[in-house]
Amino acid sequence: MDQILQILAGTAAVFQPMNLLYLFLGFFIGILFGALPGLTSMLAIVLLLPMTYTMQLQAALIMCMGVYMAGIYSGSITAITINIPGAPSAIMTALDGNAMMRKGQGAKAIGYATIGSAIGGTIGALLLILVSPLAVELALKIRTPGKFSLVFFALVVIIFIESKNRWKAVVSTSLGLMVATIGMDIMKPVARYTFGNPNLLEGIDETTLIIGAFALSELFVQASVNNAEYKRLTSVANSVKFKRRDFFPTWKEHKAIGLWAYLRASIIGYFIGVLPGAGASMASFVSYIEAKRVSKHPEKFGEGAPEGVVASETSNNAVCGGALVPMLSLGIPGDGTTAILMGVLLVYGIVPGPNLFVEQMDAIGPMYMALLISAAVLLPLSLFLFGPYYLRIVRINRLVLYSAIALVAILGTYAATYSVFQMGISVLIGIIMYFLRKEKYPNVSFILGVILGPLMEEYLRTSLTLSHGSVLVFFTNIDSVVFLVITVLFCVLLPRANRKSEKLEAEAEEKMEEEMTKGEEK
Amino acid sequence: MKIKTPYLCSSVVTPAAVMLMAAVYAANGLRLSAPIVDGQLTETFFPTIVALLCIIACIALLIKAVREIKAKAGEAEVREIKVPVKAFLTMALMAVFVLLFETLGFVVLAPFFVFGFMMIYDDKPQQIGRKIIYSIIISALVFVLYEVCFDIRFPELWG
Structure with missing residues (x-):
């Protein structure tokens, strides 16, 4: 209870003028990056990461919360209006949202998406505030062998989530784990895998890896996009104009969907967020499947059912709260964005885990409240104030935007490390990740491997040293056994869940392609 | 090929x-x-x-x-085989930027980098004048962002 009150006390810090300014700045950066196809809120936080070095931790975290929440929401804007999801988590939104748009109900679809995102985000943040203290208490009871099994569980889930490319996820994760071992050994004063290069003695900075794997590789991918084609696809947005009053569904329409639809999607999103590596895309798939399953009119899904938009958008924003629980209480990121947020904490020398709540409550409390506030302000800011202008974001000159991002990204490594060598490593990682991404090797697994690798190695070696080399230590400690049993359960259950969401994903993509072909023919 | x-x-x-x-x-x-x-x-x-x-x-x-x-x-x-020429050019541009960054410094190198980037990203060489202006403006804005707002010092040709 004390911790909950401390978190609530963080509200005062969020409402300090400078922090509030950072929150809104983050919010609009998130909207911008989320709405533009190819850019994501994760990329926005990657670019902001080096800048946070000179900011106060509290302000940096508050700004990141704004980016995170708004970025996931705004992916729905282009998904609905031009059938191009601004973020991967909005693919399911495009399915019904764009169908509503074609029926002349685009503004209403955005209204449903905004209301769903606000409710999902708020419930996710509230659950985060309520559950975190419990998770911390639980985390404090886990001993070293249990911690190893927990990290092992996280890595196994990250691999099993990637049902189509499981071996590829193994490769990405192990590459991340290997890169994390470069530099001084964590337990002995021995240099490892430096290949005689003194610049590698301190290892590769996490910012270097994050910028390379996410920002630079994305810039290489985007280089192949035809500029004229991009202009043609986004030109549809130029002809669309919304009035504020069109955003709001009527009371009857609200009643037809029901409050339970929002609650169900929020709970699904939150719990999927807690799973390592799952993320907002999976939440929206699962929530959409569930909404369709329980609907009285499942045949309307995919043809412009508001329930589909609500299910997808509510759950993907609820993920934000869920994904922060394992990251803050156990030091295990729930998705790519929280992995980068963990990087922000590490920049300040703060290691996420149960002690965070004791030692850094002054920074963590406002962060929680910032997440809650950015979810709550989604509604007034988007529907009453800026909503009609969001569509203009896609009019931004792509060449100007991407060249500015490229300069900020490449300088970001220098700003974080003051090392040209690290800049070079960042470009090299970007090139490697570009080729891996082209073959559908997941880059999130790579970065989670980088972050979890040192923890896993430390817990493994400590446990085996204490047990004089006996692996039985992992099967005789109750906390470790619990995590190993959960790991086995997930190995059995995840592939089944994945099969369903894959089928739906394939259907959604097929439908989007069909619509695009129709558009081209017209 | x-x-x-x-x-x-x-x-x-x-x-x-x-x-x-x-x-x-x-x-x-x-x-x-x-x-x-x-x-x-x-x-x-x-x-x-x-x-x-x-x-x-x-x-x-x-x-x-x-x-x-x-x-x-x-x-x-x-x-x-489709060779991703533009992606390779972007990689080369970034590699050159990194190699010359310490020698030429931000002020000299950044506008060339942004200009080169816009040329690669565009479908054909066009609106060169506009691109030059954009390059200078973007470089100036990024300079202000890093050096003024966040107090990060970059290498310069004059030391």
Whole structure:
């Protein structure tokens, strides 16, 4: 209870003028990056990461919360209006949202998406505030062998989530784990895998890896996009104009969907967020499947059912709260964005885990409240104030935007490390990740491997040293056994869940392609 | 570019390259010390396990890729490979930027970098004047962002 009150006390810090300014700045950066196809809120936080070095931790975290929440929401804007999801988590939104748009109900679809995102985000943040203290208490009871099994569980889930490319996820994760071992050994004063290069003695900075794997590789991918084609696809947005009053569904329409639809999607999103590596895309798939399953009119899904938009958008924003629980209480990121947020904490020398709540409550409390506030302000800011202008974001000159991002990204490594060598490593990682991404090797697994690798190695070696080399230590400690049993359960259950969401994903993509072909023919 | 060898494709080359990297990594570790000495784990134990796991995954991917290619055998003897020229040019631009950054510094290099980037990203060389102006404005804004707002100093030609 004390911790909950401390978190609530963080509200005062969020409402300090400078922090509030950072929150809104983050919010609009998130909207911008989320709405533009190819850019994501994760990329926005990657670019902001080096800048946070000179900011106060509290302000940096508050700004990141704004980016995170708004970025996931705004992916729905282009998904609905031009059938191009601004973020991967909005693919399911495009399915019904764009169908509503074609029926002349685009503004209403955005209204449903905004209301769903606000409710999902708020419930996710509230659950985060309520559950975190419990998770911390639980985390404090886990001993070293249990911690190893927990990290092992996280890595196994990250691999099993990637049902189509499981071996590829193994490769990405192990590459991340290997890169994390470069530099001084964590337990002995021995240099490892430096290949005689003194610049590698301190290892590769996490910012270097994050910028390379996410920002630079994305810039290489985007280089192949035809500029004229991009202009043609986004030109549809130029002809669309919304009035504020069109955003709001009527009371009857609200009643037809029901409050339970929002609650169900929020709970699904939150719990999927807690799973390592799952993320907002999976939440929206699962929530959409569930909404369709329980609907009285499942045949309307995919043809412009508001329930589909609500299910997808509510759950993907609820993920934000869920994904922060394992990251803050156990030091295990729930998705790519929280992995980068963990990087922000590490920049300040703060290691996420149960002690965070004791030692850094002054920074963590406002962060929680910032997440809650950015979810709550989604509604007034988007529907009453800026909503009609969001569509203009896609009019931004792509060449100007991407060249500015490229300069900020490449300088970001220098700003974080003051090392040209690290800049070079960042470009090299970007090139490697570009080729891996082209073959559908997941880059999130790579970065989670980088972050979890040192923890896993430390817990493994400590446990085996204490047990004089006996692996039985992992099967005789109750906390470790619990995590190993959960790991086995997930190995059995995840592939089944994945099969369903894959089928739906394939259907959604097929439908989007069909619509695009129709558009081209017209 | 047209090639006749069906196995020279990214689904084979990528895992093969990663496997080579993992093998070099494992060999480097084993030169440092054995994974277990006197019943105690050493600094190379964990990396060796990870490298082995990576090699196994790469072998699985290679087998899968070769099987797929064999299944398609006879469908097309000669394939055309699309070289991602723009992606390669972007990589080259970034590499040049990194190599010259300490020597030429931000003020000299940044506008050229932004201009080059816009030229690569555009479909054809056009609106050169506008691109030059954009390059100067973007560089100035990024300079203000980093040096003024966040107090980060970049190398300059004049030291």
